[in-house]
Amino acid sequence: MALELLLALVLGGISGIAVLLHLTGRSRQAVLGIETARSGWLRHFPGDRVLKVLPAASGQAALVLTSGGPGLLWAFGADTVGRHLDGSNTCETATGLRFEFNDFAAPGLSLTLSESERRQWLALISPPAETA
Amino acid sequence: MTGQISYPDVTQLAVPFFIAAILAEFLWIAVKHRGGRYETRDAVTSLIMGAGSVAEGLLLGFIAWALFMFLWELTPLNMGTSVWAVLACFVLDDLRYYWVHRFGHRVRWVWASHVNHHSSQHYNLTTALRQTWTGTFTFMMIVKAPMVLLGFHPALVLFCGGLNLIYQFWIHTEAVTRLPRWFELVMNTPSHHRAHHGRNPRYLDCNYAGVFIIWDKMFGTFVPEQDHDRPDYGLVHNIATFNPLRVAFHEWAGIFKDMSQPGLTLKQRLLYAFAPPGYSHDGSRDTSAGIKAAHLARHPEDAGTPGFGG
Numbered sequence: 001m002a003l004e005l006l007l008a009l010v011l012g013g014i015s016g017i018a019v020l021l022h023l024t025g026r027s028r029q030a031v032l033g034i035e036t037a038r039s040g041w042l043r044h045f046p047g048d049r050v051l052k053v054l055p056a057a058s059g060q061a062a063l064v065l066t067s068g069g070p071g072l073l074w075a076f077g078a079d080t081v082g083r084h085l086d087g088s089n090t091c092e093t094a095t096g097l098r099f100e101f102n103d104f105a106a107p108g109l110s111l112t113l114s115e116s117e118r119r120q121w122l123a124l125i126s127p128p129a130e131t132a
Numbered sequence: 133m134t135g136q137i138s139y140p141d142v143t144q145l146a147v148p149f150f151i152a153a154i155l156a157e158f159l160w161i162a163v164k165h166r167g168g169r170y171e172t173r174d175a176v177t178s179l180i181m182g183a184g185s186v187a188e189g190l191l192l193g194f195i196a197w198a199l200f201m202f203l204w205e206l207t208p209l210n211m212g213t214s215v216w217a218v219l220a221c222f223v224l225d226d227l228r229y230y231w232v233h234r235f236g237h238r239v240r241w242v243w244a245s246h247v248n249h250h251s252s253q254h255y256n257l258t259t260a261l262r263q264t265w266t267g268t269f270t271f272m273m274i275v276k277a278p279m280v281l282l283g284f285h286p287a288l289v290l291f292c293g294g295l296n297l298i299y300q301f302w303i304h305t306e307a308v309t310r311l312p313r314w315f316e317l318v319m320n321t322p323s324h325h326r327a328h329h330g331r332n333p334r335y336l337d338c339n340y341a342g343v344f345i346i347w348d349k350m351f352g353t354f355v356p357e358q359d360h361d362r363p364d365y366g367l368v369h370n371i372a373t374f375n376p377l378r379v380a381f382h383e384w385a386g387i388f389k390d391m392s393q394p395g396l397t398l399k400q401r402l403l404y405a406f407a408p409p410g411y412s413h414d415g416s417r418d419t420s421a422g423i424k425a426a427h428l429a430r431h432p433e434d435a436g437t438p439g440f441g442g
Contacts, residue, residue, distance in 0.1 A: 010186075016151075018175070020155075021158070022172050027173070046426075046430070077172075078169065079253040104378060104385035107375070
């Protein structure tokens, strides 16, 4: 097959399929509530014991408190992905929080959170050290 | 041994069929509201991975070709190009595929290349095209060497490899449930391969077959798909990116990061590259054996069932 024809088929095929999927609603993101986040977390980490789930008001993500420490579950297309937060960095942004996972397969994630959500999440992710 | 033999590049010729089949599967799902799921970015990533894999073949295919032609010059054997030779080559190549695929799941160096094929949480015909960009760097082309030395021309070996890949395209679907019993007994099918793509503990490291499922039955790696434990697609630790570059290289980056940790012995560094995926020098991660054991600790009732020693 001529390279030009192969290139046209590949580019046309990918573009056409992308447009078709988008126009038929296949670009919708998952929305997380307490139960969907809990089951989503256990799907990724079946050995964890979930203590508490705090979905963001946007439904974009949820902070999951587990027996092994806090974790973050977030919408990844129509599905979800999760990461424990030990070894990650969390910083405040103008609109919420940004997470850096130090993981090549999980580039940083910026979440939009209200001021109260941000404070609550930060307190749970990095609780103040107990005083003696 | 010399000889000018050429066969068509069947994977390139199949591209229009791939596109048409994807559209047909999508329409089937849209109309029937069953038989799988499609997601835009997931599908586009898979398709770009497929295009990149073809490009890698065009750019680096000469390395394997040069090796095979070198071996072809050495061998005194010539199986010819009869129908029987093509059939024998196809079956032997499928056996070759089984072992390369098994290495691809049991040796992290090879898994680094193959992992991207399993990195989608979806299972549809676009997943079939989510292919590696780094296959050359695994050096698994060496497993084809015995076939050339046996007298199968390199062009024939590559032709059969292409046919094998095309066969595997159509089994990446949820639209087909089960096929006739005789077919399921001998051939790799959508059902068998769905199990292979499952991240459920039951399905880890099973059903490596390309075309004939008999290899898994012969070598003890066959696990039938269970209706009560539907395959959950993706990786044990799912990736969080649709970026094709990250999809293609994330495990290689992981190997480099692990091997370059301070304070490891040479053996530990090498094990990070060549031990089964999930190896860690401090036991902080789980291999598939550990994952199965942890599952059985939570669900002892599964002991002795398919995938758990049954």
